[in-house]
Amino acid sequence: MLDRLLYKGVLPRYAFPTDVATFYVFDPANSRQGFPTFRFTPSQGLAVALSQYAPGKEVWIANKRYTSGALYSPIKGERSRAWHQKRLYYECRNCRYARTQPLAQGHRGEKLDCPACGAREAFGEARYWVRPPGFAHPVSWDEDTSPDDQPARSYATRAKLEAPAPPENAAWTMVTGRVRRHFMRETLLVTNSGPRQEGYTYCTTCGRIEPTAAHGGELSGPHRKPFPDDRDPGCPGGRVAKGICLGMDFITDILLLSLRLDYPVRLAPGFLPTEIALRTLAEALASAACEVLGLEPGEIQADFRAALTEGGQNGYEAEIYLYDTLPGGAGFSRLAGERAGEVVERALEILSRCDCDVSCYKCLRSFKNKFEHDRLDRHIGADLLRYLLHDTRPVVTQARADHACATLAEDLRRQGGASLTVETGATIDVPTIGPVTVPILVSGPGGHRRAVCITHPLTATTPSDAGLKALGELTPIPLDPVHEIKVRRSLPWVTRGVLTALGF
Ligand SMILES: [Zn+2]
Ligand SMILES: [Zn+2]
Ligand SMILES: [Zn+2]
Numbered sequence: 288m289l290d291r292l293l294y295k296g297v298l299p300r301y302a303f304p305t306d307v308a309t310f311y312v313f314d315p316a317n318s319r320q321g322f323p324t325f326r327f328t329p330s331q332g333l334a335v336a337l338s339q340y341a342p343g344k345e346v347w348i349a350n351k352r353y354t355s356g357a358l359y360s361p362i363k364g365e366r367s368r369a370w371h372q373k374r375l376y377y378e379c380r381n382c383r384y385a386r387t388q389p390l391a392q393g394h395r396g397e398k399l400d401c402p403a404c405g406a407r408e409a410f411g412e413a414r415y416w417v418r419p420p421g422f423a424h425p426v427s428w429d430e431d432t433s434p435d436d437q438p439a440r441s442y443a444t445r446a447k448l449e450a451p452a453p454p455e456n457a458a459w460t461m462v463t464g465r466v467r468r469h470f471m472r473e474t475l476l477v478t479n480s481g482p483r484q485e486g487y488t489y490c491t492t493c494g495r496i497e498p499t500a501a502h503g504g505e506l507s508g509p510h511r512k513p514f515p516d517d518r519d520p521g522c523p524g525g526r527v528a529k530g531i532c533l534g535m536d537f538i539t540d541i542l543l544l545s546l547r548l549d550y551p552v553r554l555a556p557g558f559l560p561t562e563i564a565l566r567t568l569a570e571a572l573a574s575a576a577c578e579v580l581g582l583e584p585g586e587i588q589a590d591f592r593a594a595l596t597e598g599g600q601n602g603y604e605a606e607i608y609l610y611d612t613l614p615g616g617a618g619f620s621r622l623a624g625e626r627a628g629e630v631v632e633r634a635l636e637i638l639s640r641c642d643c644d645v646s647c648y649k650c651l652r653s654f655k656n657k658f659e660h661d662r663l664d665r666h667i668g669a670d671l672l673r674y675l676l677h678d679t680r681p682v683v684t685q686a687r688a689d690h691a692c693a694t695l696a697e698d699l700r701r702q703g704g705a706s707l708t709v710e711t712g713a714t715i716d717v718p719t720i721g722p723v724t725v726p727i728l729v730s731g732p733g734g735h736r737r738a739v740c741i742t743h744p745l746t747a748t749t750p751s752d753a754g755l756k757a758l759g760e761l762t763p764i765p766l767d768p769v770h771e772i773k774v775r776r777s778l779p780w781v782t783r784g785v786l787t788a789l790g791f
Contacts, residue, residue, distance in 0.1 A: 310353075343498045382403050415532065465675045544609070546675055573587050576623040591606060631672065707791070715728070
């Protein structure tokens with residue numbers, strides 16, 4: 288009953304330690320049979336512990352290095368209960384949307400079409416998903432030993448929203464012509480799928496666990512139990528599950544913002560410009576909400592997803608959700624929703640007031656988002672927000688366009704060699720339009736010509752210049768629109784594309 292009330296968020300969660308995970312370091316000298324004692328028992332909120340205490344991770348306590356190598360709870364039956372309550376976990380390879388399902392409603396290894404972005408058979412493969420009761424340093428390991436080959440690092444996902452948005456026209460409040468808001472109390476999901484997303488190999492008999500990516504197969508055979516057991520320290524092995532995920536879910540307060548876009552502005556799920564624009568905007572909105580409400584940074588966090596609609600799959604509807612990080616919720620996201628107008632204006636200020644190139648610790652970066660620093664670009668975030676607020680079409684700045692053009696032209700000359708002619712700023716007469724300046728005009732062997740122009744990442748396939756658009760439509764010279772981020776991040780790929788099209 289208490290568990291149920293806590294889970295539903297009826298009682299304030301912070302008064303109870305249910306979402307806390309402990310890392311146990313045994314004290315074998317003082318342990319009696321069946322009654323282990325501990326030298327250290329540090330603990331963390333489970334969402335954080337899923338990264339910091341994950342199997343294979345080093346945990347430093349009192350200047351000594353311990354290694355997480357077991358799931359463990361001192362409460363009898365707790366670990367096997369966690370195993371029996373396992374669910375199936377599905378995550379989309381394309382857009383990262385995720386959901387858990389009861390075992391009866393699917394099967395391990397199953398691949399479905401993604402309910403968010405629509406990518407075929409990208410949702411899965413389904414894996415076992417277990418809520419860890421606690422973690423331990425195996426008692427037979429030395430205190431400063433760690434596995435010889437440190438596996439690739441693994442981190443838990445951000446908190447993911449499974450629930451669909453409410454239906455059209457129901458329960459939505461307009462913030463701007465393109466932004467609607469809806470408040471909800473729903474479940475968020477945090478999951479660690481292990482290094483290289485390969486999950487963990489788990490001995491269900493004794494609790495030993497290690498990253499599947501680093502697994503030498505030793506858990507299948509006899510091995511030492513992770514906890515002190517003088518009479519019988521060995522585990523026969525044999526009952527091993529491979530590729531399991533560790534995770535937790537919690538109900539909290541969520542402010543869902545639905546963003547509507549129209550051609551040529553598009554946020555196609557799974558594309559880099561989409562990830563950059565939405566990640567940046569989500570971070571700016573979360574910071575803005577904390578500033579407006581006078582909260583500590585991090586008390587509200589945010590993430591995004593494609594809307595679970597046809598518009599979402601086509602890139603014309605995206606969702607950003609702000610949520611209270613305190614399990615059970617503290618009402619902050621509801622307040623942020625009531626002051627949504629102020630929050631979006633403050634977000635625009637955060638994105639515009641800095642003087643850095645793309646992002647820095649003064650505006651968007653923090654220790655918390657350190658794995659996403661390459662996804663934060665305040666210019667693209669601000670361009671998206673101005674479009675959502677004032678319908679201003681995103682246009683790549685002259686300086687960025689010029690720089691991208693020069694970089695690409697130089698690379699084309701270098702890779703194309705003597706048989707390629709590269710002109711910048713050439714003029715072409717376009718019927719009914721007149722002379723149009725072409726940023727890059729390339730001619731290959733046989734006299735084939737192509738025009739290349741730099742576009743804004745949010746309108747990647749459409750040049751903002753009407754003359755260039757007409758050139759592509761009304762002359763025999765094909766136009767390759769290349770968005771500015773692509774030139775910055777994958778220049779060799781862009782160059783190869785242009786050369787291949789010319790017959791190189
Ligand atoms: Zn997807
Ligand atoms: Zn075992
Ligand atoms: Zn900055």
